[in-house]
Amino acid sequence: MSVRESTSSPEALSVSEAGDAERWAALASRDGTADGRFVYAVRTTGIYCRPSCAARAPRPENVSFHATCAEAEAAGFRACKRCRPDEPSLAARRTEAVARACRLIDESETVPGLGALAEAAGLSPFHFHRVFKAVTGVTPKAYAAARRADFLASGLSQAGSVTQAIYEAGYASPSRFYADAADRLGMAPNVYRLGGKGVAIRFGIGQCALGAILVAATAKGLCAILLGDDPDILVRDLQDRFPKAELSGGDPAFEAWMAQVVGFVARPSGGLDLPLDIGGTAFQQRVWDALRKIPIGTTATYAEIARAIGAPAATRAVARACGANPIAVAIPCHRVVRSDGSLSGYRWGVARKRDLLTREGAAP
Secondary structure, three states: OOHHHHOOOOOOEEHHHHOOHHHHHHHHOOOHHHEOOEEEEEOOOOEEEOOOOOOOOOOHHHEEEEOOHHHHHHOOOEEOOOOOOOOOOHHHHHHHHHHHHHHHHHHOOOOOOHHHHHHHHOOOHHHHHHHHHHHHOOOHHHHHHHHHHHHHHHHOOOOOOHHHHHHHOOOOOHHHHHOOHHHHHOOOHHHHHOOOOOOEEEEEEEEEOOEEEEEEEOOOOEEEEEEEOOHHHHHHHHHHHOOOOEEEEOOHHHHHHHHHHHHHHHOHHHOOOOOEOOOOOHHHHHHHHHHOOOOOOOOEEHHHHHHHOOOOOOHHHHHHHHHOOOEOOOOOHHHEEOOOOOOOOOOOOHHHHHHHHHHOOOOO
């Protein structure tokens, strides 16, 4: 098939024939997020490109769109040597480069310097720092700090002492760790090492508009709002988080909190004027803060949340942070939807997600 004949192929959508405004808009703006969704071919040059290609924009009547590189090549076009659409995209190459740096951080006994991380990624230190933050949403230093805290949290229960666990997690000195220990662990490290021993957590179980509900709080504020069908499973979930904490039924003051939460679930528009005890990594906290800014009655996509926190390439990480949210409704991860507006997975069930959105007037 010749290149000229390919423009009439049913697989090749000509701009002039199909009026494909969305694809043409992506091409005209060199939208990198459209890379991988389609390629465009230019009849006069016989070349096909990514939507983000920096080449001069072609005339619409000379353009055809193709779903894949193989489809474009079958129609007689050859790959552009500038944007190389038949090779991994720039975003994919950057993601892999950052992944190599992350593996180096994870596998090293001490935190590698910026130069070593940049070398592992195959980038200059300045460029690497920018790319790392764009992909992960945090700086290399912040990522390393969060990973050290994760290693410490998992090692505290096995280590002979807190100091031993601190050094094994990669901290240069105990003082560097203790500066932010409470924020990262939610309690003193020696208490965390003992599974929450000595920490008082009040909790209550009841029924709400969405089924069974467990509400738990430390002295700082609500630390969990869990939803489900089986109250026993909700209790086990709380116990697994803090196996040695002092769990107790709520006193009259806590029962008033419980009533507020149950009422809030039934009528989210009323708001919840209670403090929260939010843990999580630095990245998770940024995502959860962005979720709390989504107005009631509206939704946002994972990509929009990623852009809101300054990490447009971290859509999947945003989805994982939503899934790790332990405080249902108050941190409204139910307001996040797919790019096409459909409902994706929800920790407490898609049916509950749909019910919540309906109650808020934002049903898909």
